[in-house]
Amino acid sequence: MITTTGLKKVYRSRGREVVALDGVDLHVREGEVYGVVGRSGAGKSTLIRCVNLLERPTSGTVTVAGQDLTALAGGSRRAGAELRAARSRIGMVFQHFNLLSSRTVQDNVELPLEILGLSGAARSRKALELLDLVGLADRARAYPAQLSGGQKQRVGIARALAGDPKVLLSDEATSALDPETTRSVLQLLRDLNRQLGLTVLLITHEMEVVKQICDSAALMKGGRIVESGTVPELLAAPGGELARELFPVGGVPSGPGGTVIDVTFHDDSTGQPVISQLARTYNIDVSILGAAVETVGGRRVGRMRVELPGTFEENVVPVGFLREQGLQVEVAPAGAAQAATPEENSK
Ligand SMILES: Nc1ncnc2c1ncn2[C@@H]1O[C@H](COP(=O)(O)OP(=O)(O)OP(=O)(O)O)[C@@H](O)[C@H]1O
Ligand SMILES: [Mg+2]
Helix, strand or coil: CEEEEEEEEEEEECCEEEEEEEEEEEEECCCCEEEEEECCCCCHHHHHHHHCCCCCCCEEEEEECCEEHHHHHCCCHHHHHHHHHHHHCEEEECCCCCCCCCCCHHHHHHHHHHHCCCCHHHHHHHHHHHHHHCCCHHHCCCCHHHCCHHHHHHHHHHHHCCCCCCEEEEECCCCCCCHHHHHHHHHHHHHHHHHHCCEEEEEECCHHHHHHHCCEEEEEECCEEEEEEEHHHHHCCCCCHHHHHHCCCCCCCCCCCEEEEEEEEECCCCHHHHHHHHHHHHCCCCEEEEEEEEEECCEEEEEEEEEEECCCHHHHHHHHHHHHCCCEEEECCCCHHHHCCHHHHCC
16 A cells, blocks of 8 residues: 655755665555654654655655655646645644644644635535544534643544545654553544554554554664564564564573573463473473563463573474464574563663
C-alpha cells in the first residue's frame, strides 16, 4: 500500500548538509498498522512527511495505493493537481492536533471538506458522521479549548478521515497524551483500521504503542531502517533490537560451560510446565535466567531465557524436545544475556 525505494532526503542549511533519510526501503501492506520507532533525530518525521510529499525527497520513490507520488511531484501543473488529489486521500494526524481554536469541532472537521468543494449540507452530514465514528457526536458545537487532549486528538482523527483516505499517517499522535488516553486513542485507530480497512503508518518513540496496535514495525537509526518485519517475526528473532525492546528478557548465565537459549511461547502454549517436563524427562538442571509475558498485538506472548548445562551439541535433544512442544527456541546470541540488561539498552 505504501512503498518507498531508496528514499533519500538531504537538508542543506547554511552550507551544512544533514542526511535525514539515507536510502529507506519501506513496505507497508494494505490494511496493516505499521509502526516506525527510533530515537530522536533518526528521521522518522522526515520519512512520514516524504510519504505524503509534504517534503520533497532528494531521491528515491514513494508509491501510495499504486500511485507514484514522486512522479506526480515533478513539474507540470496537471501533475500538481493530481498530487493534491492523491494527497487528499492520505489522512494525517499530528502530535499537537493542529485544530483551529476559532472554529467549533464540527467546523474543524468540515475544513478539508470545504477545500474538497463539498456543499454545506453534504459537509455537515459527513462531519457529523465522522464525529460519531470517533465517539464525539455530542461535542460537535464545542470549541477545541473545551476539550480534553484525547478528545482533541479524536477531532484530529475525524478531520484526517474527511477525504475517505485509504491511508492514515500519524506522527506521534499520542505523545502528548497520558497513558490511559493514549490507550483509548490507539484503540480507536485500531478500530478504524479494522472497520474501514484503513492502512495506518504511525511514528512513535514508545514501544508500548507498537505492542498495543502494530502488525508490523521498523526501527530507524541514522536515516535508515535497520530492522523491520511483522511483530510475530520480530518476536521470533530474539537477537534483534526490536525484539529485545518489545520483550526485555534479561538474565546472566551462572557461569561458563552452559548453553543459554531463548524460548518463545504463544497464548496456546505455556512455558512453565514444558520446562519442568524437560527437566524431568532428561534429568537436567534447567536454570531460568529471565522471563516475561506480554500482550503484543492482542496476543499473549512469553519469552524465557534458560540455561542448560553443557554445550549446545550436548543439548540438541532437549532443544528438539522443546521445539516439538511448539515452542520457538533460539540460542541466545553471544553476549545477549549481558546486552539485555537495562544498562546496555540505554546506551
Ligand atoms: N527542515 C529541516 N532542515 C534541516 N534539518 C532538518 C530539517 N528537518 C529535520 N532535519 C534534521 O533531519 C534529521 C531527522 O529529523 P526528524 O525530524 O526526521 O527526526 P525524528 O526521528 O522525527 O526525531 P524526533 O523523534 O525528535 O521527532 C535530524 O538530524 C534533524 O535535525
Ligand atoms: Mg519527529
